[in-house]
Amino acid sequence: MPGLGQAMKTYPVYLNGEWLVTTDSVGVVNPASEDIIGRMSQVERRHVVQALEDAHKAFAGWRQITGRGRGEILERIADEVHRRREELARIITLENGKPIAQSQGEVAMAEDHLRWFAEEARRVYGRVVPPQNESKRHLVIKTPMGVVAAISPWNFPLVLAVRKVAPALAAGCPVILKPARQTPLSAVTFAECVHAAELPAGVFQLVAGNAAEIGREFLDNPLCRKITFTGSTEVGRKLIAGAAARVKPLSLELGGNAPLLVFDDCSLDDAVKGTLLAKFRNTGQSCIAANRIYVQRGVYPAFLQSLTEKVVALKVGDGIDPQTQIGPLIDRAAVDKAAEHVNDAVNGGAKLLCGGHPLKREGFFFEPTVLADVGRNSLCMFEETFAPVAPLTCFDTEREAVALANNSDYGLSAYVFTNDMKRMFRLVESLEAGMIGVNDGLPTTSQCPFGGVKQSGWGRELGREGVDAFLDTKHISLQLD
Numbered sequence: 001m002p003g004l005g006q007a008m009k010t011y012p013v014y015l016n017g018e019w020l021v022t023t024d025s026v027g028v029v030n031p032a033s034e035d036i037i038g039r040m041s042q043v044e045r046r047h048v049v050q051a052l053e054d055a056h057k058a059f060a061g062w063r064q065i066t067g068r069g070r071g072e073i074l075e076r077i078a079d080e081v082h083r084r085r086e087e088l089a090r091i092i093t094l095e096n097g098k099p100i101a102q103s104q105g106e107v108a109m110a111e112d113h114l115r116w117f118a119e120e121a122r123r124v125y126g127r128v129v130p131p132q133n134e135s136k137r138h139l140v141i142k143t144p145m146g147v148v149a150a151i152s153p154w155n156f157p158l159v160l161a162v163r164k165v166a167p168a169l170a171a172g173c174p175v176i177l178k179p180a181r182q183t184p185l186s187a188v189t190f191a192e193c194v195h196a197a198e199l200p201a202g203v204f205q206l207v208a209g210n211a212a213e214i215g216r217e218f219l220d221n222p223l224c225r226k227i228t229f230t231g232s233t234e235v236g237r238k239l240i241a242g243a244a245a246r247v248k249p250l251s252l253e254l255g256g257n258a259p260l261l262v263f264d265d266c267s268l269d270d271a272v273k274g275t276l277l278a279k280f281r282n283t284g285q286s287c288i289a290a291n292r293i294y295v296q297r298g299v300y301p302a303f304l305q306s307l308t309e310k311v312v313a314l315k316v317g318d319g320i321d322p323q324t325q326i327g328p329l330i331d332r333a334a335v336d337k338a339a340e341h342v343n344d345a346v347n348g349g350a351k352l353l354c355g356g357h358p359l360k361r362e363g364f365f366f367e368p369t370v371l372a373d374v375g376r377n378s379l380c381m382f383e384e385t386f387a388p389v390a391p392l393t394c395f396d397t398e399r400e401a402v403a404l405a406n407n408s409d410y411g412l413s414a415y416v417f418t419n420d421m422k423r424m425f426r427l428v429e430s431l432e433a434g435m436i437g438v439n440d441g442l443p444t445t446s447q448c449p450f451g452g453v454k455q456s457g458w459g460r461e462l463g464r465e466g467v468d469a470f471l472d473t474k475h476i477s478l479q480l481d
C-alpha cells in the first residue's frame with residue numbers, strides 16, 4: 001500500500017489471497033482536517049458470496065493445521081504488525097483522529113492480542129468425563145465452528161478487529177473482516193500483515209461496502225457459521241433480529257454507559273488520574289469510557305476542583321502532533337451529540353466548569369468539558385455521550401451509589417475508587433458490569449475476558465474465553481461392550 005496522503009488512491013479489499021480495487025469507492029476523511037486521505041474499495045454482494053465460498057473451501061485445510069502451527073502463523077502476523085507499528089499508528093491517527101501515543105498503544109495491544117492467541121491456539125482442550133455406566137466412556141472435544149464474519153467499529157479500528165480475527169484463526173476458523181466505513185485503512189494495512197505472514201488463500205479476507213447488505217449476506221448465507229460484532233446496541237439488535245431465521249450464533253460487544261464511583265476514602269490523586277484515563281482516553285470515544293461520574297459528598301468539592309484543573313490543561317489538537325492529548329471526534333454528528341448532551345445538562349441545572357462547546361476550527365473538535373451537579377435524569381447520565389464530556393454529581397451512601405450505578409440498561413464496565421477493602425468486595429459483587437476497574441482507569445488486558453452484561457452484549461472476547469467463542473463443543477459417547 002503506497003503511503004497515506006495520496007488522496008486519490010483507492011485502497012483494495014483482500015479476497016481469497018488477492019488484492020482487488022473495485023470501481024466503486026468511498027472517501028476516508030481525516031477528522032482533524034476534514035480532508036479526504038484516500039478512498040476505500042466497496043464490494044458488491046456477489047463478492048461477499050464468493051468470499052464465503054472461498055473461506056469455506058479454505059476451512060478444510062486450515063482446521064487440519066495443529067494449534068501450534070496456527071499459533072506460529074499468528075506469531076508471524078504479530079511480527080509483521082510489530083515491524084510496521086509506526087506506520088500503523090500513523091494510519092490509525094489519520095483516519096480516526098486519536099493522539100498518536102494512543103494509536104501506538106493500540107498497535108502494541110493488537111500485537112499482544114495476536115501473541116496471546118498464538119499461545120492459546122494450542123490450549124484448545126477438551127476433557128475426559130467419568131462415566132455413569134461402566135461400559136461407556138465419555139469425551140468432550142472442541143472443534144472450530146467454520147467460517148466467521150467479523151464486523152468492527154471505528155473507535156479502535158485495529159485492536160477491535162484483531163480481537164476477533166486472532167482468536168477465530170487460533171480456533172481454526174477462516175475469517176472475513178468488515179471494518180467500519182470511517183476507518184478501513186488500518187484494516188487494509190493489517191490485511192497486508194496477514195498477507196506477508198503467508199496464510200493460505202481464503203483463510204483471512206477483508207471486505208468493505210454497504211454494511212446492511214454485507215451484514216444481510218452474513219446472516220442469510222448458511223456458509224457463514226458465526227458473526228462476531230462490535231458496535232452499537234442499535235445495530236446489535238438488528239443482527240439479533242436477522243439471526244433468528246437461521247438461528248445464527250452471534251457474539252456481541254455493544255454499547256456501554258459506565259458509572260465511575262469515587263468514595264470519600266479514596267486516594268484523591270489516584271481517583272483524578274484514573275478518571276482522566278477512563279473518561280478522556282480516545283477523546284471519550286471508548287465503549288468502556290466512564291460516562292457518568294458519582295462522587296461521595298465529602299470529597300466532591302476537592303475532586304471537582306482537581307479534575308477541572310487537569311481537564312483545562314489538556315492539550316487539544318491534531319493527533320499527529322505528539323503533544324496532543326485530545327484529538328477530534330469522528331465526525332460532525334458526534335460533535336452535535338456532545339453539544340446536545342451538554343446543553344441538555346445545563347438546561348437541567350448543571351454547572352459548566354470548563355469547555356462545553358465545539359472548537360471554531362476545521363475538524364470535528366469539542367472542548368474537554370466538566371459538568372457539575374448534573375441532574376440524574378439528564379441525557380448524559382443515560383446515553384453514551386462518546387465525547388470528552390465528564391458529567392459529575394454527588395451521592396451520600398454506598399447503597400445510593402450502587403443503585404445509581406446499576407440504574408442503566410447497559411453493563412459493560414464500571415469504575416470504583418476506594419481504599420476500603422471490604423467496600424471494594426461489596427461493590428465488585430453488586431455492580432452490574434462485565435468489567436470493573438478498582439482504582440484502575442484502564443482495565444483491559446489480553447489475558448482477561450472483555451465483554452458486558454444487560455444490553456452491552458453477549459459473550460466475551462480475550463482471555464481464555466476468547467477462542468471458545470469460535471469453537472463447537474461435542475460430546476463423544478463410546479459404548480465399549
Ligand code: NAP
Binds near residue numbers: 155181236
Ligand atoms: P455501529 O454504527 O454499530 O457500527 C459498527 C459496525 O457495524 C461498523 O462496521 C458498521 O459498518 C457496521 N454496521 C452498521 N450497520 C450494520 C448492519 N445493518 N448490519 C451489519 N453491520 C452493520 O457502531 P459505531 O458507531 O461504529 O461504534 C460505536 C459503538 O460501538 C458505541 O456504541 C460503542 O460503545 C460500541 N463499542 C462497543 C465495544 C465493546 O467491546 N462492547 C467496543 C467498541 C465500541 P459501517 O461503518 O459501514 O456503517
